[in-house]
Amino acid sequence: MLNPNKRNIVNDLDLDALGAVVAAVTEDPANARAAFGVVTRWMGQTRTESRPTDIMLGAETIKRSFTIAADEPEQLLGSNEAPNPQELLLSALNACMTVGYVAGAAVRGITLTRLEIETRGELDLRGFLGLSDRVPPGYPGVSYVVRIAGDGTPEQFAEIHAEVQRTSPNYDNFARALCMEARLEIL
Numbered sequence: 001m002l003n004p005n006k007r008n009i010v011n012d013l014d015l016d017a018l019g020a021v022v023a024a025v026t027e028d029p030a031n032a033r034a035a036f037g038v039v040t041r042w043m044g045q046t047r048t049e050s051r052p053t054d055i056m057l058g059a060e061t062i063k064r065s066f067t068i069a070a071d072e073p074e075q076l077l078g079s080n081e082a083p084n085p086q087e088l089l090l091s092a093l094n095a096c097m098t099v100g101y102v103a104g105a106a107v108r109g110i111t112l113t114r115l116e117i118e119t120r121g122e123l124d125l126r127g128f129l130g131l132s133d134r135v136p137p138g139y140p141g142v143s144y145v146v147r148i149a150g151d152g153t154p155e156q157f158a159e160i161h162a163e164v165q166r167t168s169p170n171y172d173n174f175a176r177a178l179c180m181e182a183r184l185e186i187l
Helices: 013-025 085-107 154-167 170-176
Strands: 039-041 048-051 055-057 060-062 068-070 112-121 142-150
Touching: 013 085, 068 085, 085 112, 085 142, 085 154, 085 170, 142 154, 154 170
Parallel strands: none
Antiparallel strands: 039 048, 048 068, 055 060, 112 142
């Protein structure tokens, strides 16, 4: 008989709780709906402050109450007080993929001792500054390196790596074109 006080924890993840989420989504696809949002306000110069809105997870509302600051370095007219939007974008990609690597290892019983993702992108400021119609303002591509260690085999880590590429929401957001719907409200 299992001890109800003993939790099934690997890499600081509660695998029983993860199993409950998987079961709830499998049982009712409405539980799979997850809606995220942020409201960003200009704070002067190139500084912004974003506040996440409540997350809708199935029929549950999850309150959020914190801010995310962004700024540019002085060379791009900022005050260098926070990460810039590109650093936040790459951080969001890495953080999302990290969840996949940690969970993928945990469900396989693999204890991680190190996980690091280094991501780089290079863009041409002529696109952002509107100096050339032939230069896109964004990244033509990004590259990343995953450094992972633990008690898994190379084959298991390769399997987790492929799984992250298949299932990470932000990897998918980077890897395919998104439909952007924009509306302007003049106040």
